[in-house]
Amino acid sequence: MNHMEPLTPGNGRVKDARKLSRRSVRSERRLFLADGPKAVQGALGVDGCVVEVFATPAALEQYHHLLAGAGTVTLVDDRALATLSDSVTPAGVVAVCRHLDLPLDQVVRPTSRLLVICADVRDPGNAGTVIRTADAVGADGVVLAGSSVDVYNPKTVRASVGSLFHLPVALCPEPGAAVAAARQHGITVLAADAAGEVDLFDADLSGPSAWLFGNEAWGLPPELAESADARVAIPIHGRAESLNLSTAAAVCLYASAREQRASADPRHG
Structure with a gap:
């Protein structure tokens, strides 16, 4: 784990990742957010795609088999995770990913x-x-x-x-x-x-x-x-x-x- 204590919405890394909700920032950085276990599982299956995984303590426990392949997981609290997800009921896990499109x-x-x-x-x-x-x-x-x-x-x-x-x-x-x-x-x-x-x-x-x-x-x-x-x-x-x-x-x-x-x-x- 990167942190023993879950990060809060005010944390710099959380705030930085949150900016990827804007298309202009995604395009500039060639990064995007994969929200939820299915998306994160897909991203982890592509070499070099995942930059960082954020998860709540509950999600880390629930999806421990999936996240075992993620290497380092950054713990965040529920409020911080909610700022990274546009889902009505966030699943508790979000990955920062590199763009995948090809020529x-x-x-x-x-x-x-x-x-x-x-x-x-x-x-x-x-x-x-x-x-x-x-x-x-x-x-x-x-x-x-x-x-x-x-x-x-x-x-x-x-x-x-x-x-x-x-x-x-x-x-x-x-x-x-x-x-x-x-x-x-x-x-x-x-x-x-x-x-x-x-x-x-x-x-x-x-x-x-x-x-x-x-x-x-x-x-x-x-x-x-x-x-x-x-x-x-x-x-x-x-x-x-x-x-x-x-x-x-x-x-x-x-x-x-x-x-x-x-x-x-x-x-x-």
């Missing part, structure tokens, strides 16, 4: 089978859930493009439930560049578009593909959707007007994963 060419690769490109996705819960779903289907990576939410937003990290630490993520200012990179490698870009001309269940999803998802409110800009190889619509059989973005992403990604696994491609185990 675009390390995520969109010639060998990629299934990718996700999010263009201007603003909701942190949606972004985190899409990352979690991409991880669940065995996708090769996720690109957050354009003016998408900060992947290191605490709500995004929490919604990914550890998956942020499991698969490669790239940040790309220009969605068109991510689409162009995929197409350059012969990866079919499929734009999820309610007005798409191809029905999801009629689409050939067996080859390497990158799904392109747009903003929750206004979808994909026409020029970006048109830059894809196909615009694919999820059929709505009932009276619902549409699907939530993260639900639509799950339907599309699982459809692709199922067809890819059923295909006889020797590159896919």
Whole structure:
């Protein structure tokens, strides 16, 4: 342990870590906070990711197996921990972590089978859930493009439930560049578009593909959707007007994963 007595909210190290709740500070320092046992467990599984772990005495006892791999744990009191967590009921453990994002060419690769490109996705819960779903289907990576939410937003990290630490993520200012990179490698870009001309269940999803998802409110800009190889619509059989973005992403990604696994491609185990 670093301290026998738990640190209080006024402690300098706690105050310094608390500043990472601001996107500008996260970007400047290339650090972020992983809040809760799932996120901390994911971070500890990545070499060199964790800078410091803060835990309350109760959390240290509750998660002692998990935190045994953390090396040194800094004890903080409940009030100090609450200042580091944006959760309504903090779990008592928060890690300061180094940024994980990779350059675009390390995520969109010639060998990629299934990718996700999010263009201007603003909701942190949606972004985190899409990352979690991409991880669940065995996708090769996720690109957050354009003016998408900060992947290191605490709500995004929490919604990914550890998956942020499991698969490669790239940040790309220009969605068109991510689409162009995929197409350059012969990866079919499929734009999820309610007005798409191809029905999801009629689409050939067996080859390497990158799904392109747009903003929750206004979808994909026409020029970006048109830059894809196909615009694919999820059929709505009932009276619902549409699907939530993260639900639509799950339907599309699982459809692709199922067809890819059923295909006889020797590159896919």
